[in-house]
Structures are given as C-alpha cells and as structure tokens.
Amino acid sequence: MCFLPWQNVDFSSEAVRLGKHLENEQEPSQAMHWMQVDLRSWNDVSRLLPFTPFDVILDKGTSDAIATSSPVTVTMSDVLDICPTIQSFAASVGGVTLPPVELLALHLVPFTRAGSRWFVLSYSAMRFDNLPHLSAYWEIIARTPLDAPRGQTASGAHAAAVYHWMYILQRK
Numbered sequence: 656m657c658f659l660p661w662q663n664v665d666f667s668s669e670a671v672r673l674g675k676h677l678e679n680e681q682e683p684s685q686a687m688h689w690m691q692v693d694l695r696s697w698n699d700v701s702r703l704l705p706f707t708p709f710d711v712i713l714d715k716g717t718s719d720a721i722a723t724s725s726p727v728t729v730t731m732s733d734v735l736d737i738c739p740t741i742q743s744f745a746a747s748v749g750g751v752t753l754p755p756v757e758l759l760a761l762h763l764v765p766f767t768r769a770g771s772r773w774f775v776l777s778y779s780a781m782r783f784d785n786l787p788h789l790s791a792y793w794e795i796i797a798r799t800p801l802d803a804p805r806g807q808t809a810s811g812a813h814a815a816a817v818y819h820w821m822y823i824l825q826r827k
Contacts, residue, residue, distance in 0.1 A: 664692040740764040757786040775822040797823040
C-alpha cells in the first residue's frame with residue numbers, strides 16, 4: 656500500500672527490504688520510504704502517524720490480501736492498542752469483531768481527513784459491501800470494472816468475462 660507523500664508499507668519484510676534497496680538508487684528527494692507494517696495491528700499502523708494526514712492512498716491488492724485473513728475481535732481490555740475510531744463505537748458494547756477489510760478501513764480514518772481518497776484495485780466486485788462501520792467514514796464514489804487478461808482456452812470454448820475492480824473511496 657502506498658500513501659502520498661510516498662510512504663510505502665508492506666507486511667512482507669522481504670518486499671520492504673527490496674523496496675528500500677531499489678530506492679537507495681534514487682535521488683533522496685524522489686525516493687519512496689518503506690516500512691514493514693501489519694495493517695491489521697493498531698500498534699503497527701500507529702507508527703505512520705508522523706507522516707499524516709494522507710490525501711491519497713493507493714491500494715494495489717492490499718485489501719484483497721487482508722480479506723483472506725480471519726475477522727479480528729477488538730476488546731476494550733487494552734485501550735492503548737485500539738484505534739481511536741474503533742474505540743468510539745466499541746466502548747459502548749465492550750468490544751467488536753470486524754471483518755479484516757473493515758478493520759483496515761477504520762485504521763485508515765485517523766490518517767486521513769474529509770475528502771481524502773483511497774484508490775483500490777481489487778479482484779472482488781463486493782470488496783466493500785456489507786461493512787456497516789466503514790460506511791460511517793468512507794463513501795464509495797466509484798466502482799469500475801476493468802477487463803482482466805484471460806488465459807488460454809480450448810479452441811471454440813467460451814471464456815467467461817473476468818474483471819478487476821477499481822474502487823475510489825472518499826473520506827467523509
């Protein structure tokens with residue numbers, strides 16, 4: 656995931672190592688910065704606070720990768736390890752279980768301001784559907800299908816249309 660001004664985060668230490676190596680060859684004022692961050696962990700995500708607010712977030716598959724993980728249960732037992740956005744509604748019920756993409760969206764709230772945009776490339780036509788807490792902070796302003804490359808098929812076989820999806824979410 657890339658935040659502007661040019662802050663790259665990745666879960667993979669190897670991806671961060673390679674990114675840093677490539678950026679060492681760039682003019683320092685043009686180089687992107689890399690951090691290893693688990694975007695499901697507020698302790699990790701909160702390390703991005705010094706670089707905020709972000710006006711643009713570029714997500715090229717991060718939401719899809721996170722979507723494959725298990726839902727996260729957030730309890731109020733350790734208030735310092737909870738995103739302030741989640742604290743605001745979870746405190747009244749003592750905690751909440753969130754799908755991983757909704758958790759990501761809520762973690763991004765303290766780093767953005769009204770009008771900030773989150774651009775997401777996804778394989779899913781429903782990546783942000785049925786996430787009630789997300790809709791309190793983010794509005795889907797575009798959901799555009801993009802033709803995906805098709806693999807080889809047997810001669811004469813019908814290949815179903817396959818799409819990638821470009822989402823643009825705007826912070827309320």
